[in-house]
Amino acid sequence: MSRVGKQPIKIPEGVSVELEDRKVVISGPKGQLALVLPEKILVLEKEGYLLVSRANEAKKAKANHGTIRSLINNMVLGVTQNWSKELEVIGTGFRVDLSGQRLDLKLGFSHPVIIDPPPGVVFEAKDNKIKISGPDKTLVGNLAAKIRKIRPPDVYKGKGVRYLGETIKLKPGKAAKVGTAQ
Numbered sequence: 001m002s003r004v005g006k007q008p009i010k011i012p013e014g015v016s017v018e019l020e021d022r023k024v025v026i027s028g029p030k031g032q033l034a035l036v037l038p039e040k041i042l043v044l045e046k047e048g049y050l051l052v053s054r055a056n057e058a059k060k061a062k063a064n065h066g067t068i069r070s071l072i073n074n075m076v077l078g079v080t081q082n083w084s085k086e087l088e089v090i091g092t093g094f095r096v097d098l099s100g101q102r103l104d105l106k107l108g109f110s111h112p113v114i115i116d117p118p119p120g121v122v123f124e125a126k127d128n129k130i131k132i133s134g135p136d137k138t139l140v141g142n143l144a145a146k147i148r149k150i151r152p153p154d155v156y157k158g159k160g161v162r163y164l165g166e167t168i169k170l171k172p173g174k175a176a177k178v179g180t181a182q
Helices: 059-080 137-150
Strands: 016-019 023-028 031-036 041-046 049-054 083-090 095-099 102-106 113-115 122-126 129-134 160-163
Touching: 016 041, 023 059, 031 059, 041 059, 049 059, 059 083, 059 137, 083 137, 095 122, 102 122, 102 137, 129 137, 137 160
Parallel strands: none
Antiparallel strands: 016 023, 023 031, 041 049, 083 129, 083 160, 095 102, 102 113, 122 129
16 A cells, blocks of 8 residues: 555645546635546545545556545645745846736847746746746646746856756866966
C-alpha cells in the first residue's frame, strides 16, 4: 500500500466535492478544478474526508495511487488558498510592467515580451519582482517556468529571470595569463 496514497484528505469548510464517473470536481472560494482519474483508481467521500484507493495490485495502479492522492490534495489546497510562485528580474535595463492583466517584460530583446494570464491566474508586478498566483499548482508552476525560460539567468553575470531566492553559481570568465610573456 502506498504510504502517501492511503492518507485521507480532509475537506475543509466551503469546499464541495463532486465525484462523477471517472472525474473529481472540487470547487471552493478561489475557483473550481477537475481531475480525470486513471483506470483502477477509486475515490470515495466519507465523513468529510476523501479516500483514494486502487482497485487491484497492478503495477500501473500502484504507480498512480500516491500521485493521484497528491494531485487531489493540491486541488483542495488550491481552491482554499492560492498557489503562488515568485520570480525576480535582474539586469540593467530589464523591466517588468503590468498593463491591465497582461505582463509586459522588457528583457533586452528588440521587442517587449507580453504574456496574457490563463484563466484563474493573476499576475502581480512590483520592483522587478513577479508574483504568479492561482488555484492550479501545475498551471502556476508551468507558467513560472515558461517565464523563466524566456531569459534564464546568465552564467557569467547572473542577469535574467530567476526564481525568488534562487542562487546562481557564476563562472569566473576569462582569466588573463600571468607570467607567460617571453
